[in-house]
Amino acid sequence: MSEAAGHPIEARGLVKRYGHVTAVDHVDLTVEAGCVYGYLGPNGAGKTTSLRMLLGLIRPDEGVARLFGRDPLQEGAAALDGVAGFVEAPRFYPYLTGRRNLELMAALDGGDAGDRIDGALETVDLADRQTDKVKGYSHGMKQRLGIAAALLRAPRLLLLDEPTTGLDPAGMRDMRQLVRRLADEGMTVLLSSHLMGEVEELCDRVAIVRSGRVIYEGALDALLKSTGQRYRLRTTDDERAFAICRAQPGVQEVLGAGDGLTFAADQERAVADLSVALVEAGVAITALVPAAASLEELFFRLTEGDGLPAQNGDRPAPAPEGAAAASREASR
Amino acid sequence: MSAIAERAPAPAAPPASRRRPGVGAIYRWELRKLRAQKRTFLGFGMAVIVPIIFIVALELQKGGPNDVPFGRYVRETGLAIPPVLLIFGSIWLFPLIVALVAGDIVANEDGNGTLKTILTRSVDRHQVFVAKTLAAITYALAALLLFAGVGLLLGGVRYGLHPLTSLSGTRIETGRALELMAAALGAYLLPVIAVAAIALLLSTVTRNSAAAIVGALMISLLMQLVGIISGLAAIKPYLLSTQFDAWQGLLREPADWAPVVRAAWVCALYAAPAFLAGLAVFVRRDVAGG
Ligand SMILES: Nc1ncnc2c1ncn2[C@@H]1O[C@H](COP(=O)(O)OP(=O)(O)OP(=O)(O)O)[C@@H](O)[C@H]1O
Numbered sequence: 258m259s260e261a262a263g264h265p266i267e268a269r270g271l272v273k274r275y276g277h278v279t280a281v282d283h284v285d286l287t288v289e290a291g292c293v294y295g296y297l298g299p300n301g302a303g304k305t306t307s308l309r310m311l312l313g314l315i316r317p318d319e320g321v322a323r324l325f326g327r328d329p330l331q332e333g334a335a336a337l338d339g340v341a342g343f344v345e346a347p348r349f350y351p352y353l354t355g356r357r358n359l360e361l362m363a364a365l366d367g368g369d370a371g372d373r374i375d376g377a378l379e380t381v382d383l384a385d386r387q388t389d390k391v392k393g394y395s396h397g398m399k400q401r402l403g404i405a406a407a408l409l410r411a412p413r414l415l416l417l418d419e420p421t422t423g424l425d426p427a428g429m430r431d432m433r434q435l436v437r438r439l440a441d442e443g444m445t446v447l448l449s450s451h452l453m454g455e456v457e458e459l460c461d462r463v464a465i466v467r468s469g470r471v472i473y474e475g476a477l478d479a480l481l482k483s484t485g486q487r488y489r490l491r492t493t494d495d496e497r498a499f500a501i502c503r504a505q506p507g508v509q510e511v512l513g514a515g516d517g518l519t520f521a522a523d524q525e526r527a528v529a530d531l532s533v534a535l536v537e538a539g540v541a542i543t544a545l546v547p548a549a550a551s552l553e554e555l556f557f558r559l560t561e562g563d564g565l566p567a568q569n570g571d572r573p574a575p576a577p578e579g580a581a582a583a584s585r586e587a588s589r
Numbered sequence: 590m591s592a593i594a595e596r597a598p599a600p601a602a603p604p605a606s607r608r609r610p611g612v613g614a615i616y617r618w619e620l621r622k623l624r625a626q627k628r629t630f631l632g633f634g635m636a637v638i639v640p641i642i643f644i645v646a647l648e649l650q651k652g653g654p655n656d657v658p659f660g661r662y663v664r665e666t667g668l669a670i671p672p673v674l675l676i677f678g679s680i681w682l683f684p685l686i687v688a689l690v691a692g693d694i695v696a697n698e699d700g701n702g703t704l705k706t707i708l709t710r711s712v713d714r715h716q717v718f719v720a721k722t723l724a725a726i727t728y729a730l731a732a733l734l735l736f737a738g739v740g741l742l743l744g745g746v747r748y749g750l751h752p753l754t755s756l757s758g759t760r761i762e763t764g765r766a767l768e769l770m771a772a773a774l775g776a777y778l779l780p781v782i783a784v785a786a787i788a789l790l791l792s793t794v795t796r797n798s799a800a801a802i803v804g805a806l807m808i809s810l811l812m813q814l815v816g817i818i819s820g821l822a823a824i825k826p827y828l829l830s831t832q833f834d835a836w837q838g839l840l841r842e843p844a845d846w847a848p849v850v851r852a853a854w855v856c857a858l859y860a861a862p863a864f865l866a867g868l869a870v871f872v873r874r875d876v877a878g879g
């Protein structure tokens with residue numbers, strides 16, 4: 258199997274069970290070269306477990322994973338040529354300095370990885386803290402050191418598991434810019450996330466996972482189109498606005514939402530028409546904004562739409578606590 | 590941290606066949622990691638302090654360890670100090686010193702979550718395990734040299750390096766005695782390696798340093814216990830604890846190689862399965878957590 262023959266990532270029928278929990282349930286995944294691929298799912302969906310199998314850290318119970326056509330279980334480290342990344346928070350030797358840690362990584366990479374240390378430290382803005390022991394690093398610094406360690410391998414494929422988790426807003430922005438820039442330079446990226454907005458900002462394609470299963474795979478804009486864009490509307494007279502929305506062609510799923518209401522519309526034209534209709538009826542608009550589909554909403558629509566078991570199959574139906582937690586994790 | 594993205598280096602096209610590092614590169618880094626950890630120096634500290642305490646005790650009291658081989662000569666020549674230390678060290682000190690590092694060298698990476706870090710580079714798992722084994726043995730050898738070296742140095746300074754009386758009662762000149770001592774340390778290293786292999790196995794399986802260290806120590810002590818039980822005398826020659834005395838054959842005239850040869854294969858029978866089992870577990874196991 259030559260390298261040219263394989264996609265950066267090709268997984269077929271991956272299964273991983275932990276006791277009675279099926280963490281990953283027959284996942285197929287194909288990531289093409291140059292793609293920034295989002296692997297989106299809530300906590301416990303099996304994102305990290307999938308990435309671990311891709312990197313050969315754990316053995317799938319069934320199925321195979323190949324990186325550039327090579328199976329890490331069969332070829333070991335050779336399968337990771339040109340591949341870098343981390344699962345969960347990157348970990349380092351706390352008793353060594355940041356630089357020593359990178360030197361160690363570079364020694365284990367071989368080749369000219371050592372020559373890239375300075376550049377990688379610059380890239381993640383850790384050059385001035387490189388002589389401090391990792392013991393004293395903040396979470397964000399360790400996350401950046403993780404990126405630096407990955408860059409030492411000059412990867413063609415980068416696997417990142419929720420890289421912005423725990424970062425402050427500026428750190429998140431920088432991390433996303435970095436991913437964007439690496440992708441622009443031709444790196445293929447697999448990015449796991451539970452943040453819809455992050456995936457929307459960075460990714461071309463997504464797989465949405467839930468309870469270990471891929472419930473959607475495809476282009477992100479197609480998904481958003483197929484599920485319909487939602488809008489939030491506030492007016493001077495919500496009651497009349499509600500009636501007008503219900504009557505408006507192209508506007509569906511009108512819901513009252515505390516202050517104001519929300520509706521779905523597939524076409525921007527329909528939204529424009531609605532605004533005219535409202536004004537003509539003497540209802541003044543104070544706000545009309547697209548509401549980003551939350552992960553929660555997407556799951557709801559996806560699982561409703563394609564005849565899969567109802568989304569609360571493994572969640573007790575009347576669970577105000579669970580639902581609240583779920584919407585918290587889905588909101589940004 | 591501002592706009593770090595602007596400085597990202599371009600990903601270079603990777604070479605067609607990347608030259609991957611070998612066991613040697615991993616081994617060198619394993620030694621560096623050991624040098625950066627406190628527990629390594631705790632082990633070395635024990636290897637240094639015990640000979641010092643021993644000499645001080647000899648100075649403070651009149652009696653000596655007359656009931657052990659070479660015990661009667663400890664005040665006559667510094668050359669008798671290391672053999673006596675080796676005999677005392679075999680009870681629990683050396684198993685502890687060895688287990689302290691060998692029992693930690695894999696489990697520590699589990700605790701830190703760094704196994705996933707090194708196993709996603711360009712090295713194979715079996716290479717990492719072999720390198721860790723070699724590093725643990727290197728540490729054990731260094732501790733052994735310190736232990737005997739400090740004893741010899743202090744003993745030599747205090748009592749002089751006079752000729753040694755062999756276990757057969759003959760006189761061994763100083764130079765010859767030093768050569769034999771080096772050979773004796775080599776023989777002593779055999780069971781030490783076996784203990785290290787067992788500690789490594791426990792470290793890999795339990796993923797917990799404390800459990801691996803205590804476990805390896807318990808196994809060593811149990812062997813001695815079994816050796817004391819008179820009904821089990823037949824298996825005594827095959828116990829690991831017995832092999833800690835094999836070097837004494839070299840300090841006879843003529844040298845008795847039989848116990849050394851036996852130690853070589855008996856220790857191999859302990860070390861090889863433990864090593865292979867540890868290797869098999871390490872190569873196959875799931876690296877999750879951390
Ligand atoms: N080593 C393990 N032992 C037992 N169960 C595990 C193990 N690893 C994962 N699981 C289970 O597998 C499921 C998926 O976990 P995983 O960590 O892959 O989720 P995730 O999508 O990465 O979640 P998060 O967003 O919280 O990181 C969970 O139910 C988890 O409890």
Ligand SMILES: [Mg+2]
Pocket residue numbers: 304305306345418
């Ligand atoms: Mg995860």
